[in-house]
């Protein structure tokens with residue numbers, strides 16, 4: 325079985341985001357990047373599946389200049405991916421439609437039974453990459469997948485799609501197919517930093533054609549961003565200040581006003 | 591271009607989901623503003639009966655044995671020709687698993703723009719205007735469609751859903767599926783086993799997120815919950831880590847709760863979490879990040895380390 329994982333980096337939300345001068349994008353100057361959380365789950369699932377069925381895991385990321393794609397791909401290798409490739413060349417991370425166009429172009433030249441990617445990313449304003457890639461390649465796709473098992477001697481997978489309240493739908497999906505992964509059976513494995521650094525120097529990262537970014541009709545998102553803003557957080561909340569003891573006192577008082585705590589029955 | 595506002599009806603177990611009623615409510619408002627029509631699209635097998643309760647001017651029921659249950663491939667095959675033919679100005683779809691599948695599939699197949707994670711959709715002289723939440727709620731974007739038409743996936747709870755009565759019975763039109771695609775076969779629904787505690791019935795929830803840091807720290811919140819006569823619930827990552835049972839998870843893929851008091855401790859307030867708890871009567875958030883989106887739904891907030899505040903609060907309550 326040939327597994328392909330599509331990954332990307334996203335801005336690290338631990339740091340404050342700011343809006344650029346145009347007011348239509350985020351300010352990229354001081355951004356730091358991390359792997360998109362759900363893409364890491366997709367990789368983890370691919371590694372488990374490969375270990376069970378044999379075959380290989382190929383990790384693809386777009387060749388984006390901002391952030392550190394080589395580090396992302398070296399981390400994939402350190403975790404156990406067999407091959408990695410950088411697709412196309414972009415100054416910044418493109419929108420999902422352009423990303424999907426490039427990934428689809430690259431996938432035409434790579435054997436793939438199962439393509440796995442994160443169910444979503446925190447910045448995909450124009451939709452999720454998985455179903456966009458799948459539709460371009462005329463493959464079936466399932467989003468919000470929480471369980472994957474290879475079935476039918478490798479001709480299909482059984483997957484769970486998660487709904488509200490922990491209810492899941494079980495589906496049998498003919499391969500090749502694309503899945504948007506919501507969570508992995510185990511937490512993404514650790515890759516020692518020293519190993520990643522070493523691989524960044526020694527590993528081969530294949531360069532793959534992404535169809536020139538704009539290739540083929542309809543690769544743009546068709547969205548026009550009028551404005552972006554940092555919402556004024558806390559406009560509704562009354563903020564409690566002071567040291568932890570003072571905060572605790574105030575919270576206890578707010579709860580007591582409503583008959584909660586202070587011995588009140590539920 | 592027609593002035594139709596299409597709404598994809600999501601139904602499961604023979605019932606239309608609340609999120610569909612929310613979308614229909616907004617579709618009617620948009621239709622009224624633009625002189626168009628709110629049209630519900632219901633895919634199913636022998637499910638036409640569900641159409642009568644939809645608050646839309648018109649309901650198109652696509653009836654096919656292959657649509658008995660949701661399947662991404664079958665839905666897409668049936669919807670692509672329908673949307674291509676009707677040329678609606680907006681297609682409203684819920685930002686659910688099925689919604690993500692269908693919306694992005696339609697966008698790519700029809701070359702129609704898609705605005706995801708929407709919390710608002712309005713219409714003015716320039717056409718549809720969509721507000722979307724990005725970066726887990728830390729950025730708000732306002733977008734338009736270059737051709738004036740597009741697809742929107744809407745976060746649950748963005749519109750009030752209790753206006754179903756306003757629509758009345760729609761004119762129902764039953765059609766066959768123009769195409770089928772059986773590459774994805776529905777096998778069945780699996781329901782979770784009942785949990786030890788039913789968090790939807792608790793009046794006080796002490797809810798923890800990744801900010802708890804370590805599993806051992808859960809003892810601190812258990813003690814606080816006990817002192818308050820409530821129960822501990824969590825964001826998704828805590829359930830994913832197996833630190834608490836899945837039945838304690840609040841949010842989009844967890845449970846929707848409306849307690850008298852909800853303490854959000856070390857929870858950032860991602861849209862998928864807010865979906866499950868924004869209806870709580872009282873929300874108090876403690877988070878070390880002053881810009882955490884949880885503060886935009888909280889009634890009271892404190893920028894602090896939960897590991898300091900929680901023991902102090904428990905002690906204050908005599909726990």
Ligand SMILES: Cc1cc2nc3c(=O)[nH]c(=O)nc-3n(C[C@H](O)[C@H](O)[C@H](O)COP(=O)(O)OP(=O)(O)OC[C@H]3O[C@@H](n4cnc5c(N)ncnc54)[C@H](O)[C@@H]3O)c2cc1C
Nearest residue numbers: 799800801825826841842843844856857858862878879896
């Ligand atoms: C289809 C789908 C369904 C989903 N369903 C759900 C769902 O049902 N429920 C759900 O919750 N999520 C759901 N999610 C996940 C959601 O997108 C977020 O990833 C998740 O809610 C984040 O959880 P969190 O707030 O605990 O973690 P984080 O976003 O990592 O936030 C941790 C917070 O803790 C704060 N913090 C850190 N240390 C401290 C400290 N010592 N004291 C105080 N604060 C601290 C940080 O500032 C941060 O704000 C879903 C996602 C998808 C794609």
